[in-house]
Amino acid sequence: MTERSEYSIKIIERLEDQVNSCINCGFCESVCPTLPSSGFRSSIGARGRVDLGKELLREIKNEGKIELRIDESFYTCLDCYACLQVCPAGVNAGEVSEMGKELIASGELMKTDQKNPIAGMIVALTMKNRNPLGIREHCAKWAEGLEFDSESTNLLYTGNMYQMMAYNETLGRVERFLGNRLSQTMAGYISGHTGMSRHLKYFKNSGMEKEMNGYLRDIYLLLKASNVKFNYLGKEEPYPGTFIHDLGYEKEFREYASFLTELFHRKNIKTIITVDPHTYDLLKSTIPSIVENFDFQVVHYLDLINESGFRKSHENITYHEPCHLVLRKDSYDKPKEILESIANLKMPVRSGKKVFCCGGPDELLYGNLSKKISEERFHQLKETDTEKIITACPICFSNLNKDNTVVDISSFLIENMSEEGKG
Ligand code: SF4
Ligand code: SF4
Structure with missing residues (x-):
C-alpha cells in the first residue's frame, strides 16, 4: 500500500x-x-x-x-x-x-501525470509574475490620470480581472484555432520558459481593452460620486490567485494567499473593495478559511454606491447573474436589486438558483466547449426580447459579448445617473 x-x-x-x-x-x-x-x-x-x-x-x-x-x-x-x-x-x-x-x-496518488499543461502554465506565470499572463504592470493603464487617496485604508482592488479579458478572449480563440493538443504543447513549453510570457502582450484585443478600461473608470466614478475615499495599488496590484485555487494547486495557493495577506497588511488596508464576483468570493470566503490573519473587511463596490442617485429608465433590460454571486452559500443579489429599481427588468428563465453559467471558466483550457456554452446562454438571454443584456462580471461580459446590446452594469449605472447622483 x-x-x-x-x-x-x-x-x-x-x-x-x-x-x-x-x-x-x-x-x-x-x-x-x-x-x-x-x-x-x-x-x-x-x-x-x-x-x-x-x-x-x-x-x-x-x-x-x-x-x-x-x-x-x-x-x-x-x-x-x-x-x-x-x-x-x-x-x-x-x-x-x-x-x-x-x-x-x-500527483501523489496518480499512476501517471494528468496535469493539464495550460493549467500548469497559468500557475507558473502567476507564481512568478503575480499575474497569469505576466501583464501586471500593464493592468494599471486604466487608472492613468485618475486621483486616489493614498492615506485611505480602503483599497479599490481590481485584481487585474477586467484588464485581462482583452487577452483572454484572443487566447481563447488561439486555443480553438490550434486545437487542444497543440495548445497544451505550447503551454508546457512556456511553463518551462516563463520569460516567454512577455510575448503574450501581442495577443491583446485593443477594442476590448478600451471597453474594459472604460468599465473600471465607470466603477471609479460611481464610487467618487458616492463620496467614497479609496486607494489603489497601481502597477503593484497583484492578481488574486483565483485560477491557482480553481485549478487545484492548493499548496501554491496557500503560499499565494499568504503573500496577498502580507501585502494588504503592509499597505495598511482595512477594507478591500472588490469589483468582480470571482475576487469577491475568493477574498470573502476562500482565503479567510485558510489564512488566519486575513482580517480585512471585504465588500463589493455596489455596497458603497449611493443607490438613490439614479433616474428611472424606461429601457427593457435583462440581467445575467454571475454564478459566484448567486450560487454560493451567501448569495449576493445587490446588482439585481439596483437594476430592478431603475429599469424594466425581465429575467431569463434560467436565473436565480437555476442560473446557467456563461462558460467563461473553460475559455482557456477548453475553448470550443466554452464557446458552445456561451452561445446557449446568449440565446437564453435573447429570448427575453429585451433591449440590453447587463452583466456584472468581466468574465461573463467577455464570453457573452456577442453583439452591442451587452454592457457591464457599471456603464449602465453611469448612463442612468441623475443630476443629484453626480453630486
Ligand atoms: S445523481 Fe442525484 S444524488 Fe447524485 S449528485 Fe446528481 S443530483 Fe445528487
Ligand atoms: S459545470 Fe456541472 S458539475 Fe460543474 S459545478 Fe457546474 S453544474 Fe456542477
Whole structure:
C-alpha cells in the first residue's frame, strides 16, 4: 500500500463524504451546462463527475493509485455549483471536481501525470509574475490620470480581472484555432520558459481593452460620486490567485494567499473593495478559511454606491447573474436589486438558483466547449426580447459579448445617473 500524506487522506475523506451520499437520481444532469455542450458525454456532466469520484475511490482502495483518466472530466467543470442547487442529497459535483483537480495537481496518488499543461502554465506565470499572463504592470493603464487617496485604508482592488479579458478572449480563440493538443504543447513549453510570457502582450484585443478600461473608470466614478475615499495599488496590484485555487494547486495557493495577506497588511488596508464576483468570493470566503490573519473587511463596490442617485429608465433590460454571486452559500443579489429599481427588468428563465453559467471558466483550457456554452446562454438571454443584456462580471461580459446590446452594469449605472447622483 502506497504511503499517503495527511493532505491526500483529507481529500479522500472529503471526497467519500460527497460521493457516498449520491443516490444516482440524475437531477444534477438536467442543469449542468457542460453536459449538453459536450454532446451529452456523461463524463462531462455532473453525475458523470460524481461517478468518476466513486470509481477513483475504488481504485485507490484496491490498487493504491489512480489509473483512470480523470483530467478532462474535472478540468471542464465550470465550478458553477448549479448541480448542488438541485441535488436532493446535497452533493456538489463542482466540489468533487475541485478535489479531483487537487489530486491531479498533487500527483501523489496518480499512476501517471494528468496535469493539464495550460493549467500548469497559468500557475507558473502567476507564481512568478503575480499575474497569469505576466501583464501586471500593464493592468494599471486604466487608472492613468485618475486621483486616489493614498492615506485611505480602503483599497479599490481590481485584481487585474477586467484588464485581462482583452487577452483572454484572443487566447481563447488561439486555443480553438490550434486545437487542444497543440495548445497544451505550447503551454508546457512556456511553463518551462516563463520569460516567454512577455510575448503574450501581442495577443491583446485593443477594442476590448478600451471597453474594459472604460468599465473600471465607470466603477471609479460611481464610487467618487458616492463620496467614497479609496486607494489603489497601481502597477503593484497583484492578481488574486483565483485560477491557482480553481485549478487545484492548493499548496501554491496557500503560499499565494499568504503573500496577498502580507501585502494588504503592509499597505495598511482595512477594507478591500472588490469589483468582480470571482475576487469577491475568493477574498470573502476562500482565503479567510485558510489564512488566519486575513482580517480585512471585504465588500463589493455596489455596497458603497449611493443607490438613490439614479433616474428611472424606461429601457427593457435583462440581467445575467454571475454564478459566484448567486450560487454560493451567501448569495449576493445587490446588482439585481439596483437594476430592478431603475429599469424594466425581465429575467431569463434560467436565473436565480437555476442560473446557467456563461462558460467563461473553460475559455482557456477548453475553448470550443466554452464557446458552445456561451452561445446557449446568449440565446437564453435573447429570448427575453429585451433591449440590453447587463452583466456584472468581466468574465461573463467577455464570453457573452456577442453583439452591442451587452454592457457591464457599471456603464449602465453611469448612463442612468441623475443630476443629484453626480453630486
Ligand atoms: S443530483 Fe445528487 S444524488 Fe442525484 S445523481 Fe446528481 S449528485 Fe447524485
Ligand atoms: S459545478 Fe457546474 S459545470 Fe460543474 S458539475 Fe456542477 S453544474 Fe456541472
